[in-house]
Amino acid sequence: MKNQKKIVKTPIKDLAREAFMQSPIPMNISNEDGIYVEANNAALKYMGLKRKDVIGRKPIDLGYVTAQQRELYIKMIKEQGFAKHIPVELKVDDKIVYVLFDIYQIKIGKNCFYLSAVSDVSSHRTNIKKFDDDIFRKLTIKDIKFIKGKLRNYKLTQRQQEIVLLSVQGYSNLEIAETLYISPHTVKDHLKEIFHVIGVRNRSELFPKLLNLR
Secondary structure: OOOOOOOOOOOHHHHHHHHHHHOOOOEEEEEOOOOEEEEOHHHHHHHOOOHHHHOOOOOOOOOOOOHHHHHHHHHHHHHHOEEEEEEEEEEEOOEEEEEEEEEEEEEEOOEEEEEEEEEEOHHHHHHHHHHOOOOOOOOOOOOHHHHHHHHOOOOOOHHHHHHHHHHOOOOOHHHHHHHHOOOHHHHHHHHHHHHHHHOOOOHHHHHHHHOOOO
């Protein structure tokens, strides 16, 4: 017993911050005005900038997104709670790189922030061309198995689970109906029951709820 090491407990908030800062995935946090309030080490290295050159500035100012692009993905986030796989061309170290942005809305107290993560797909440019025309209409969930696992916690029919998976990927009621060969009215009825079972009011709350964000 004397040789046992004393376990020092680290507060969760400190662990979360350390995980964010040391993550190999470039990530930034901006406020509702689009101003960067934090950037992790991977993001700073990827951008080739120092922290003081990023914090307090907007991605628009740094040339990462246009005002129109930001307006579109903010609208999407307000409607669905997230925006995924947004293709953007960035200029890094005088080179053009192609990336996909995943953006999530997070709330801390009464304040709203946006967490963005970047995936470099420069070597797979041809594979993301399909996103160019409908990125703000159809979204792809990277780890669909995770969502399926979450759905096991709820008493949903197989059909309702299929509708949930399509819904969180950004499919409209009509697109879900066409995909599953059912009527839009049937999709609407299923969604009402799904919202009731999962405990949300609308689509915008569905995905965050399944990720335990709300």
